[in-house]
Amino acid sequence: MNLPLTYSDWHQYSLxxxxxxxxxxxxxxxxxxxPTQILSTDENGLTRWFADGQLNTCYxxxxxxxxxxxxxxxxxxxxxxxxxxxxxxxxxxLRDEVARLAGVLQKLGVTKGDTVVIYMPMIPETAxxxxxCARLGAIHxxxxxxxxxxxxxxxxxxxxxxxxxxxxxxxEFTTIIPYKPLLNDALRQASFQPEHCLILxxxxxxxxxxxxxxxxxxLLVSRAQPADCVPVNATxxxxxxxxxxxxxxxxGIVRDNGGHAVAIKYSMQAVxxxxxxxxxxxxxxxxxxxxxxYSVYGPLLQGCTSVILEGKPxxxxxxxxxxxxxxxxxxxxxxxxxxxxxxxxxEDPEAVLSRNYDLSSLQSVFVAGERCDPPxxxxxxxxxxVPVIDHWWQTESGWPMVxxxxxxxxxxxxPGSATKPVCGYDLQxxxxxxxxxxxxxxxxxxxxxxxxxxxxxxxxxDDVRFRASYLSRFPGYYLSGDGGxxxxxxxxxxxxxxxxxxxxxxxxxxxxxxxxIVSSHxxxxxxxxxxxxxxxxxxxxxxxxxxxxxxxxQETTLETELVTLIRDQIGAVACFRNALTVxxxxxxxxxxxxxxxxxxxxxxxxYTTPATIDDPLILNEIKDALLRRRIGQPFEID
Numbered sequence: 001m002n003l004p005l006t007y008s009d010w011h012q013y014s015l016x017x018x019x020x021x022x023x024x025x026x027x028x029x030x031x032x033x034x035p036t037q038i039l040s041t042d043e044n045g046l047t048r049w050f051a052d053g054q055l056n057t058c059y060x061x062x063x064x065x066x067x068x069x070x071x072x073x074x075x076x077x078x079x080x081x082x083x084x085x086x087x088x089x090x091x092x093x094l095r096d097e098v099a100r101l102a103g104v105l106q107k108l109g110v111t112k113g114d115t116v117v118i119y120m121p122m123i124p125e126t127a128x129x130x131x132x133c134a135r136l137g138a139i140h141x142x143x144x145x146x147x148x149x150x151x152x153x154x155x156x157x158x159x160x161x162x163x164x165x166x167x168x169x170x171x172e173f174t175t176i177i178p179y180k181p182l183l184n185d186a187l188r189q190a191s192f193q194p195e196h197c198l199i200l201x202x203x204x205x206x207x208x209x210x211x212x213x214x215x216x217x218x219l220l221v222s223r224a225q226p227a228d229c230v231p232v233n234a235t236x237x238x239x240x241x242x243x244x245x246x247x248x249x250x251x252g253i254v255r256d257n258g259g260h261a262v263a264i265k266y267s268m269q270a271v272x273x274x275x276x277x278x279x280x281x282x283x284x285x286x287x288x289x290x291x292x293x294y295s296v297y298g299p300l301l302q303g304c305t306s307v308i309l310e311g312k313p314x315x316x317x318x319x320x321x322x323x324x325x326x327x328x329x330x331x332x333x334x335x336x337x338x339x340x341x342x343x344x345x346x347e348d349p350e351a352v353l354s355r356n357y358d359l360s361s362l363q364s365v366f367v368a369g370e371r372c373d374p375p376x377x378x379x380x381x382x383x384x385x386v387p388v389i390d391h392w393w394q395t396e397s398g399w400p401m402v403x404x405x406x407x408x409x410x411x412x413x414x415p416g417s418a419t420k421p422v423c424g425y426d427l428q429x430x431x432x433x434x435x436x437x438x439x440x441x442x443x444x445x446x447x448x449x450x451x452x453x454x455x456x457x458x459x460x461x462d463d464v465r466f467r468a469s470y471l472s473r474f475p476g477y478y479l480s481g482d483g484g485x486x487x488x489x490x491x492x493x494x495x496x497x498x499x500x501x502x503x504x505x506x507x508x509x510x511x512x513x514x515x516x517i518v519s520s521h522x523x524x525x526x527x528x529x530x531x532x533x534x535x536x537x538x539x540x541x542x543x544x545x546x547x548x549x550x551x552x553x554q555e556t557t558l559e560t561e562l563v564t565l566i567r568d569q570i571g572a573v574a575c576f577r578n579a580l581t582v583x584x585x586x587x588x589x590x591x592x593x594x595x596x597x598x599x600x601x602x603x604x605x606x607y608t609t610p611a612t613i614d615d616p617l618i619l620n621e622i623k624d625a626l627l628r629r630r631i632g633q634p635f636e637i638d
Contacts, residue, residue: 007409007420010270014423014452021423022049022453025266026258029301030064031055032231035258039450042235044463047450050234050258057238057257058102058135059229061300062095070303073277077329078124080310081321082171083204087124094128099226101125102132106227107220108163108196112137115240117161117194118286119152119183121145121170122310125200125217126286127296129165134238134257137230138162141240141252144287144589144612145170149185151250151612155242156190158252158460163196165217169205171310180207234258240460241289243395251469252460253395255292260398261301263424263454264293267399268302271391271422272333273363273406276303279329283309283322283336288590289395290368294335298399307331312343319344320353327357334362337369338390339526339591342376346525349548354383362386364406368393370592371494371512373519374415392418392494394480396456396470401425401447401480402492416516417491424452429486434474439488442510444498446477483510496595502531502539504575511541511595514576517569518543518562523551528585528593532602532632534575542631543579544598544622555581580625588612598622604633 014021019038026035035053042048065071071092078087089097110116116133118140120126126142133140141159143152145167156164164187170177180199187193199207200217209216238257242250268274272294280299284290286308299306307329311321322344326334348354364387365380372390380388387410391403402418402425404411411419421427426448429437437443449471455478459466473479483501484494495501495512502509511529518527526546531539543562547553559579566576586594589612600607601622609616626632 007405007411010405010408011421011423015426018424018450018452022262025453026050026053026262028265029055029258029261030060032059035234044458046458046463046466048235048457049256049453050262053234053258054231055234055257055261056135056137056229056231057261057297057301058098058131060261061131061134061297062091062098063229065091065300065303066095070276073303074305075300076124076127077305077307078310079307079325079328080123082173082311089124094131096226097124097128098131098135099228100221100224101128102135102227103224104198104217104220105132105136105138105163107224108198108215110136110138110162112230112232113139113236114162115139115141115159117156117159117164118142119145119147119164119166119179120200120286121167121179122285122308123167123200123202124308125167127308130239130286130292130296131300132227135227135229137232137236139237139239141242142287142292143242144285145179147182147287147612149182149189152182152186153189154250156186156194157192158242158250159240160192161194163198164194165198165200167200168202168207171204173312176205178205178207184210232257235457237460239292241292241395251465252462253289253398253456254458254460255398255454256457259453259455259457260297263399263452264298265301267422268298268304270405270407271400271403272298272335272366274299274302274304274333277305278332279305279307279361280333280335281307281309281322281325281329281331283334283340285590289393289398290335293398305329312340318353319347320356323354323357323359326359326362330361332361332363333366334364335366335368337591338367338372338376339370339587339593341367341380342373342526345376345379346546346549349525351379351383359384364389366391366403368400369590371416371496371515373516375519377413377415387413389413390416390418392482392492397451398454398456402427402494414487414489414491417487417493420490420492427486427492428477429484430474430477434477437485440485442483442485442495442501445480445482445484445492445494446474447480449476449478451478502541504531504534504537504539504541504573509541509570509574513570514541514543514566514574517565518545518579521558521562521565523547523553523558525549526585528595528598529576530595530599530602532599537575540575540577542602543576544585544625545579545581546583546585547581555579578629578631580629580631582621582625584615584618584621586618586622587614589614602626602632
């Protein structure tokens with residue numbers, strides 16, 4: 001084949017010749033047994049990639065680079081403003097740390113196919129733990145550090161780990177959060193009991209260890225013999241990552257070893273355009289998919305340097321933290337959520353702090369997790385003077401589904417768009433009946449099967465739920481759960497979860513589009529627009545507004561101006577009449593706005609406060625704002 005030169009050529013080839021395309025990408029992985037069976041179907045009728053191949057993900061991420069000239073290159077940098085420390089590890093040092101920890105796990109009885117739960121903060125040892133499990137062929141499940149005991153217990157019962165790895169504490173801003181009492185409580189609630197807990201004692205807080213069950217991390221590592229890499233099948237699970245489900249029981253997303261390694265390494269070059277030896281800074285917790293893919297595995301598989309930050313973009317110690325990290329370590333690609341930049345913008349709207357740092361090493365900035373509003377995109381572009389790419393993917397995919405493929409061809413940026421489908425993804429917009437929609441028609445974002453390597457092959461020990469959740473509504477398609485449209489140029493616009501597309505008097509309207517318009521007002525730092533119950537129209541939108549620091553405007557004045565903006569750009573059909581100012585918006589710890597919870601509060605529905613919420617007290621501010629304006633149940637009268 002003559003190699004295609006453009007994105008369109010590559011993308012079309014990946015869809016018409018998927019086996020040939022992915023066989024070529026698989027050659028970039030150091031297999032123990034190279035696969036000959038590229039695409040197949042298992043005994044349950046589910047898609048599998050590289051079924052007859054054998055590898056070890058830890059070997060591909062560490063040992064391979066040590067053996068091929070990168071032993072002394074820095075692999076991992078841990079920058080912790082909350083403890084005022086910086087730690088760096090070369091590929092050789094990282095391999096040795098991981099091998100010794102794997103030796104500890106081996107002594108504790110962990111073998112190939114066993115599960116291990118990791119409940120830890122943003123510290124290097126968390127990455128050690130993930131890689132040590134991969135080294136042994138064990139299956140890790142990272143649970144966000146500080147998760148409520150009930151949520152941790154649910155995951156322990158589902159994963160049934162042989163060992164739980166944890167730390168004595170995490171640090172949020174200036175607050176020390178002891179983890180051991182949370183872990184103890186979770187184990188009291190859990191039906192399944194792990195055989196061992198390995199606890200890393202941090203100097204900020206000592207944990208009390210239970211004799212017989214709990215072990216001191218440092219002590220055992222100091223005595224351990226390093227463990228070798230264990231060959232695993234490409235279809236063997238690498239990890240389980242839990243995400244929320246509609247039933248309340250979390251869904252265990254499974255990531256296999258072979259498809260994951262091939263897809264993640266491909267994305268490092270094709271999407272992020274990172275070459276071996278370059279530096280990636282991903283400001284995400286290890287407990288989320290982004291932290292798995294692009295704080296740990298992606299950079300290491302590609303032979304890059306990964307920077308991890310313990311702390312937030314503001315208050316650690318100031319809104320210039322990101323820019324300092326870029327300058328200090330020569331970051332080439334910065335990846336975070338739009339929320340982080342909105343927080344920085346709120347603290348430093350004129351970007352004064354950014355001018356104190358040299359950002360010339362940056363090649364690009366990527367954002368994901370929720371839609372990046374055009375004002376934030378434009379603000380960021382004016383600071384970094386490099387491509388700012390809003391791209392879309394999910395925990396389920398594990399890597400980008402829609403992005404600007406900088407390693408193939410840089411496409412023009414359209415504000416509000418996630419650019420175009422990544423190679424391997426056949427994205428289509430379907431209506432409620434499963435018919436394909438045309439350009440600019442809003443519908444359900446779906447992906448034609450088979451999904452490419454790296455995507456979930458199933459849910460942990462639950463094929464039935466996997467089919468019901470993702471495959472049953474439209475046979476032959478994966479249902480993403482997001483709504484959006486594709487324009488006449490093939491650009492994909494993700495407008496948020498389907499729940500965020502509201503029905504006002506029979507008209508389907510995107511709250512994402514309304515948020516874009518609201519965000520364009522000079523007083524607005526951040527906003528959320530949700531659809532609340534309306535006895536006349538079914539639903540109607542209400543805006544919740546966070547003002548920029550120092551901006552003075554009366555709530556009623558701002559409301560009038562925003563209503564006019566929405567009416568001018570969408571029309572009276574939107575029925576946008578209320579904009580409530582609040583000090584903060586409720587968010588998960590990863591920065592996603594909890595729009596569904598806001599809607600529940602406004603509609604007077606019962607809800608469970610999410611364990612992932614950043615600060616539960618913020619929900620009271622939402623309630624107070626609604627009561628102040630007599631909006632929502634039981635106060636809704638129009």
